[in-house]
Amino acid sequence: LAAAAVRKLIAGAGGKTGAQTRYWQNRIDTKFARALIRQGKMAEGEWHFRDALERSTREAGANSVPTAKFALELANVQLRQGRYEDALGQASAARTTLEQRKAGESANMVYALLLIGWSQVMAGRFETAIAAFEQRAQTARDGGGSVVWGYAMIRTGRAEAALPML
Numbered sequence: 729l730a731a732a733a734v735r736k737l738i739a740g741a742g743g744k745t746g747a748q749t750r751y752w753q754n755r756i757d758t759k760f761a762r763a764l765i766r767q768g769k770m771a772e773g774e775w776h777f778r779d780a781l782e783r784s785t786r787e788a789g790a791n792s793v794p795t796a797k798f799a800l801e802l803a804n805v806q807l808r809q810g811r812y813e814d815a816l817g818q819a820s821a822a823r824t825t826l827e828q829r830k831a832g833e834s835a836n837m838v839y840a841l842l843l844i845g846w847s848q849v850m851a852g853r854f855e856t857a858i859a860a861f862e863q864r865a866q867t868a869r870d871g872g873g874s875v876v877w878g879y880a881m882i883r884t885g886r887a888e889a890a891l892p893m894l
Contacts, residue, residue, distance in 0.1 A: 816847035
């Protein structure tokens with residue numbers, strides 16, 4: 729219902745809307761896409777994230793923080809689908825944007841580095857994954873150990889260092 733109301737508002741304005749309306753449209757689409765993904769409807773969820781990403785690119789610019797957020801959402805669903813290179817590309821692009829926008833210590837950057845690390849592990853590139861996880865832990869200032877990071881450590885012969893993470 730909320731999505732229909734926002735679309736009706738946008739149609740009534742001849743497609744010309746303010747930032748607040750676009751914000752709510754993107755927020756509703758994001759929540760809907762996440763619900764689809766939780767239901768296992770990955771392709772549908774991805775479609776909604778792609779739509780929001782394209783809209784954000786048009787409205788806020790390709791190198792904006794909102795667009796980077798949508799790229800991270802898309803990377804997450806691609807990672808869940810086993811499309812590791814696609815996920816890595818989206819997360820890396822978001823990371824670059826966040827660095828350019830001086831958002832290098834944000835929660836979005838922490839998430840970008842996590843997705844990069846996961847994508848690298850799943851693609852079998854354990855050393856580069858470890859570097860991403862280390863940068864994530866430093867950015868988040870939380871130590872950031874995880875099972876996936878621990879797995880990468882084991883695969884690179886550092887089982888002892890992986891124990892606390894596992």
